[in-house]
Amino acid sequence: MRKYGLIQKTKEVLMIQNCPFASSAAQFYLSSRSSRSVIHPLPGDAHRSFITMNEVDVSLDAIAKQKKSLRSKVRKELKGMSIAQRSQEDTAIQNIVLEASWFKSSQSVCAYISCDSLREVNTSKILSAILCNTDEEGQKQKRKKLYVPRIEDRNSHMRMFNISSTSDLSPNSMNILEPAPVDSDGNQREDVMQATDPVDLFLLPGVAFDRSGRRLGRGGGYYDVLLKKYQEVAAERKWNQPLLVALSYSLQIMDEGVIPVTPNDIHVDAIVSPAGVIPISHAALRGCD
Ligand SMILES: Nc1nc2c(c(=O)[nH]1)N(C=O)[C@@H](CNc1ccc(C(=O)N[C@@H](CCC(=O)O)C(=O)O)cc1)CN2
Ligand SMILES: Nc1ncnc2c1ncn2[C@@H]1O[C@H](COP(=O)(O)OP(=O)(O)OP(=O)(O)O)[C@@H](O)[C@H]1O
Numbered sequence: 001m002r003k004y005g006l007i008q009k010t011k012e013v014l015m016i017q018n019c020p021f022a023s024s025a026a027q028f029y030l031s032s033r034s035s036r037s038v039i040h041p042l043p044g045d046a047h048r049s050f051i052t053m054n055e056v057d058v059s060l061d062a063i064a065k066q067k068k069s070l071r072s073k074v075r076k077e078l079k080g081m082s083i084a085q086r087s088q089e090d091t092a093i094q095n096i097v098l099e100a101s102w103f104k105s106s107q108s109v110c111a112y113i114s115c116d117s118l119r120e121v122n123t124s125k126i127l128s129a130i131l132c133n134t135d136e137e138g139q140k141q142k143r144k145k146l147y148v149p150r151i152e153d154r155n156s157h158m159r160m161f162n163i164s165s166t167s168d169l170s171p172n173s174m175n176i177l178e179p180a181p182v183d184s185d186g187n188q189r190e191d192v193m194q195a196t197d198p199v200d201l202f203l204l205p206g207v208a209f210d211r212s213g214r215r216l217g218r219g220g221g222y223y224d225v226l227l228k229k230y231q232e233v234a235a236e237r238k239w240n241q242p243l244l245v246a247l248s249y250s251l252q253i254m255d256e257g258v259i260p261v262t263p264n265d266i267h268v269d270a271i272v273s274p275a276g277v278i279p280i281s282h283a284a285l286r287g288c289d
Pocket of ligand 2: 067215217219220221222224
């Protein structure tokens with residue numbers, strides 16, 4: 001069912017031409033002509049507006065394999081990082097976020113709870129600052145709303161629930177901390193999809209990123225599905241779209257063209273690495289003024 005939907009969507013996207021940056025996925029088509037099944041820019045091949053279902057299948061399978069292999073390569077490199085290097089990069093990245101104008105002005109944030117064994121950029125300092133209402137100098141701030149992920153099933157279904165303390169969290173089967181849908185007083189937590197105010201900022205985890213905004217996740221499709229849904233909800237409610245900011249160790253930033261993508265992959269607006277913010281979209285460039 002999902003695969004058929006994906007094939008339909010892929011075909012629709014592949015037939016769109018001359019799209020602006022906002023739908024950057026549409027500027028590429030999947031090609032199975034090459035044995036490596038790469039992604040080509042459209043212009044020179046704009047006449048090729050149809051591909052068969054089989055070609056889409058072959059290309060998507062090849063892309064899935066390329067993603068898997070890139071994930072293993074980067075995971076290995078992350079395992080090779082020294083504790084000191086990671087800790088230095090964790091501090092630098094989190095300080096950059098805490099000092100950024102787009103973070104300071106945000107009122108509602110979706111962020112991940114970092115998992116040490118997955119070698120994810122640490123978010124504990126950012127989460128504490130949000131939950132304690134303090135800025136990087138310890139000054140009191142207006143309290144931001146915080147939503148964190150909870151996996152619902154293995155079918156790419158994740159929800160984001162509002163929490164007010166890290167004591168609201170317990171480890172799931174993957175040893176990632178997550179909130180129960182009901183709090184300790186028996187009250188249903190607010191799901192970000194039901195929130196009455198917009199989310200300004202998503203802080204995203206991932207395995208690899210590039211300077212054109214491509215993001216390779218852990219392979220569950222959880223973020224791609226949730227972000228697409230949230231973008232649709234925001235558009236229906238005529239809200240500004242949230243800024244999508246990925247947190248990345250230096251070695252997770254790839255040269256352009258290395259990260260394979262499909263039309264389902266949501267591009268990020270900016271990346272924060274220890275070297276600073278890499279603004280990608282117009283929204284991020286405006287936010288970095
Ligand atoms: N901190 C955090 N929370 C998150 C995510 C995340 O990436 N980071 N997710 C974002 O989706 C969801 C969880 N998805 C996950 C998907 C895979 C693995 C994992 O352990 N993957 C192994 C490889 C498994 C395999 O290849 O079979 C790994 O990456 O080492 C963990 C979480 C929701 N919560
Ligand atoms: N919007 C979507 N609708 C349906 N299926 C999707 C969607 N996005 C991703 N998927 C499916 O999820 C699976 C994993 O996708 P992919 O490898 O791109 O995940 P990822 O980006 O690494 O993970 P994540 O989004 O959790 O960080 C694939 O089978 C993909 O087709």
